[in-house]
Amino acid sequence: MRLLIVEDDAEAAAYLTKAFREAGHVADHAGDGLEGYAMAEGGGYDVLVVDRMLPRLDGLSLIRSLREQKDATPALILSALAQVDDRVKGLRAGGDDYLPKPYAFSELLARVEVLARRRGAPASEPTTYRVGDLDLDRLAHRVTRGGTEILLQPREFRLLEYLMKHAGQVVTRTMLLENVWDYHFDPQTNVIDVHVSRLRAKVDKGFEHPMIHTIRGAGYMVRDTQR
Amino acid sequence: MTRNADTAGAPVTGSPRPAQRFLPNLFRTTAFKLTAVYLVVFALFAGLLLGYVAWNAKRLLDDQIRSTIDAEIQGLAEQQRLGGIRRLVNVIERRSRAPGASLYLVTTPVGERIAGNVEALPPGTLDRPGETEIEYARSSDAVDKPGRAIVRIFMLPNGFRLLVGRDVEERERLGIVIRRAAGWSLLLVFVLGCFASWFVARRVLKRIDDMTDTAQSIMAGDLKGRLAISGTGDELDRLALNLNAMLERIGELMAGMQQVSDNVAHDLKTPLTRLRNRAEEALRTARSPDELRAALDGSIDEADNLIRVFNALLMIARLETGRIQDSMDRLDLSEIVSGMAELYEPLAEEAGLSLVTNVAPGLGVLGNRELIGQALANLIDNALKYGQPAEGGHPVVTVAAQQIDGEVLLSVADHGPGIPEQDRSRVLDRFVRLDASRSKPGFGLGLSLAAGVVRLHAGQLRLEDNAPGLRVVITLPAIAAPALDPAAAGPKTVDMKGSPLLPGSTSASNPVGLPSL
Numbered sequence: 001m002r003l004l005i006v007e008d009d010a011e012a013a014a015y016l017t018k019a020f021r022e023a024g025h026v027a028d029h030a031g032d033g034l035e036g037y038a039m040a041e042g043g044g045y046d047v048l049v050v051d052r053m054l055p056r057l058d059g060l061s062l063i064r065s066l067r068e069q070k071d072a073t074p075a076l077i078l079s080a081l082a083q084v085d086d087r088v089k090g091l092r093a094g095g096d097d098y099l100p101k102p103y104a105f106s107e108l109l110a111r112v113e114v115l116a117r118r119r120g121a122p123a124s125e126p127t128t129y130r131v132g133d134l135d136l137d138r139l140a141h142r143v144t145r146g147g148t149e150i151l152l153q154p155r156e157f158r159l160l161e162y163l164m165k166h167a168g169q170v171v172t173r174t175m176l177l178e179n180v181w182d183y184h185f186d187p188q189t190n191v192i193d194v195h196v197s198r199l200r201a202k203v204d205k206g207f208e209h210p211m212i213h214t215i216r217g218a219g220y221m222v223r224d225t226q227r
Numbered sequence: 228m229t230r231n232a233d234t235a236g237a238p239v240t241g242s243p244r245p246a247q248r249f250l251p252n253l254f255r256t257t258a259f260k261l262t263a264v265y266l267v268v269f270a271l272f273a274g275l276l277l278g279y280v281a282w283n284a285k286r287l288l289d290d291q292i293r294s295t296i297d298a299e300i301q302g303l304a305e306q307q308r309l310g311g312i313r314r315l316v317n318v319i320e321r322r323s324r325a326p327g328a329s330l331y332l333v334t335t336p337v338g339e340r341i342a343g344n345v346e347a348l349p350p351g352t353l354d355r356p357g358e359t360e361i362e363y364a365r366s367s368d369a370v371d372k373p374g375r376a377i378v379r380i381f382m383l384p385n386g387f388r389l390l391v392g393r394d395v396e397e398r399e400r401l402g403i404v405i406r407r408a409a410g411w412s413l414l415l416v417f418v419l420g421c422f423a424s425w426f427v428a429r430r431v432l433k434r435i436d437d438m439t440d441t442a443q444s445i446m447a448g449d450l451k452g453r454l455a456i457s458g459t460g461d462e463l464d465r466l467a468l469n470l471n472a473m474l475e476r477i478g479e480l481m482a483g484m485q486q487v488s489d490n491v492a493h494d495l496k497t498p499l500t501r502l503r504n505r506a507e508e509a510l511r512t513a514r515s516p517d518e519l520r521a522a523l524d525g526s527i528d529e530a531d532n533l534i535r536v537f538n539a540l541l542m543i544a545r546l547e548t549g550r551i552q553d554s555m556d557r558l559d560l561s562e563i564v565s566g567m568a569e570l571y572e573p574l575a576e577e578a579g580l581s582l583v584t585n586v587a588p589g590l591g592v593l594g595n596r597e598l599i600g601q602a603l604a605n606l607i608d609n610a611l612k613y614g615q616p617a618e619g620g621h622p623v624v625t626v627a628a629q630q631i632d633g634e635v636l637l638s639v640a641d642h643g644p645g646i647p648e649q650d651r652s653r654v655l656d657r658f659v660r661l662d663a664s665r666s667k668p669g670f671g672l673g674l675s676l677a678a679g680v681v682r683l684h685a686g687q688l689r690l691e692d693n694a695p696g697l698r699v700v701i702t703l704p705a706i707a708a709p710a711l712d713p714a715a716a717g718p719k720t721v722d723m724k725g726s727p728l729l730p731g732s733t734s735a736s737n738p739v740g741l742p743s744l
Binding site: 100102104155181183184185186190191193194198217 | 573601
């Protein structure tokens with residue numbers, strides 16, 4: 001994955017670039033908004049990571065300008081502002097995701113990977129997901145594993161759906177809270193963990209190979225370990 | 228200017244207020260300008276009034292003189308008819324000598340005087356029959372004092388001429404009196420007006436100067452200072468009252484900020500020290516990469532906690548300054564409450580409590596979903612943390628929501644130890660943790676944050692005794708719930724009915740009727 005980091009703080013940018021390269025991605029760096037715009041316009045990037053406050057051209061204007069050029073490269077906004085409506089402003093400007101500073105790199109990486117995957121995905125979502133012997137039918141609201149039906153509560157279904165949609169990718173706790181419960185605050189407790197462990201009890205119990213994996217310091221991942 | 232002495236020595240006032248600045252200031256005051264305008268207008272009116280009176284008096288006197296002259300002429304004409312010119316002359320001779328007599332003169336056709344008491348006349352007067360006003364000299368008086376008179380001149384038969392007239396001295400005197408009165412009264416109006424204007428302007432100016440002094444000392448850091456209220460309820464009082472209210476609010480905000488920084492200093496230093504100690508300890512004692520890794524993991528957890536506290540603090544501060552723009556919307560509170568209860572239900576079960584919901588459908592409030600969700604999450608989280616009942620109690624946490632009149636009542640109740648009455652208002656402050664809860668994880672920010680959210684939504688948060696346990700009750704102004712039909716989504720208009728404006732000026736940046744997000 002090729003990504004462009006537009007960040008004016010040299011140290012933060014160096015850290016991000018290094019960390020993304022270690023994670024196996026190609027990361028370029030632009031030091032201000034105009035440079036970032038020029039590089040992003042050249043195209044070829046899978047994801048843009050844009051700081052909100054930049055010299056010469058601020059992050060929101062950068063993304064807005066790109067969107068006006070019909071450039072739909074997914075963009076994640078980093079912001080030190082954490083006003084209640086900042087997220088909304090960021091998304092309105094054409095951003096695809098929003099992460100307030102300070103953030104954990106694992107969180108940023110997980111979100112960027114999800115954004116990059118979304119770029120390559122077909123426009124319409126499939127009606128079924130399949131990971132190993134685990135099947136989820138979105139239309140029939142049915143989950144089976146190895147042909148045996150698993151009964152799930154509606155919210156558990158949506159949780160599993162989101163995990164399976166991003167099978168093979170790390171999904172963080174905040175991503176789950178945002179996408180399954182549609183809240184963006186910090187729940188302060190391990191409330192998501194409890195939901196995942198409940199789901200895990202239904203999906204993985206009695207099976208030799210677990211589907212739902214805990215990724216230390218990051219979140220969860222659904223993956224078929226058999227293959 | 229008694230304050231000069233007070234303020235002259237005070238180093239806090241940037242610019243002293245010496246007396247020499249007073250006069251130039253005076254001319255620029257509104258009171259002075261107003262009084263000057265009044266002065267001119269009053270003088271003008273007084274002048275007009277006196278002029279009118281004088282003109283009327285003159286007319287009245289003139290009319291009187293004319294009628295006297297008419298009467299004399301009639302009498303003289305009668306005499307002439309009876310006894311010809313000789314008799315007329317005789318009568319005039321006699322009348323002329325009477326004290327206070329009118330003016331009489333009979334001349335020959337060439338103007339030689341035959342009889343009468345008029346000595347000198349402007350030349351040609353007798354050639355113009357009819358009424359004229361002339362200067363004359365009386366033969367009996369001291370000749371050097373000419374007078375003014377209204378006279379009427381007749382051509383008698385044979386070319387003789389008769390002049391009858393009356394002195395207008397009285398009228399002249401009246402004129403002088405009136406002119407003098409006008410002069411004096413104008414002078415008086417001017418002097419009194421000047422004095423009054425100076426007095427009024429000085430009075431007002433003095434109060435404004437006092438206000439300026441107070442404002443300056445407040446700006447210099449004396450936040451306790453308040454503007455003086457004279458108690459008359461006038462405009463300046465009202466202004467001072469409003470400014471004082473504003474100062475009060477600013478003082479509260481400043482105190483809040485002060486408290487935040489104090490608390491931040493205190494409560495963030497502790498975990499920061501822990502973080503530092505942990506890193507040092509790892510450097511000193513860790514033998515294997517695994518130990519180092521564990522220490523680093525611990526440090527990251529510690530840092531995350533710090534960030535969490537920091538975020539919560541910032542959020543509370545923002546809530547208190549009322550700065551959430553464009554993010555109020557019509558919300559289905561029932562959905563939020565049920566969703567939040569569902570989110571926490573497994574956690575409750577894990578804690579050995581059952582989370583019971585009792586939520587009326589279709590409750591509507593105007594607000595920010597994230598904030599209300601967060602507040603509710605904090606309350607439920609608290610109830611699960613601290614709501615463990617004593618032996619034999621009900622292990623139940625109840626989340627209820629219903630509408631009563633124009634208000635939505637939202638409550639989270641547990642059967643734990645509760646909060647003693649005397650501590651109830653204190654626990655809403657930042658970082659306050661009761662001794663009983665010190666052993667549990669947390670920072671003492673959850674309730675403050677919830678209270679801040681509720682205040683921003685024009686609601687109230689009360690802590691009540693659930694006998695036993697704690698019941699947190701939130702009241703929010705109710706509005707009609709948004710339509711659940713997704714087709715009705717999109718730009719919604721806010722129903723103003725039953726959605727009172729947010730409180731005070733602090734939320735002026737959150738007018739109702741914001742576009743939906």
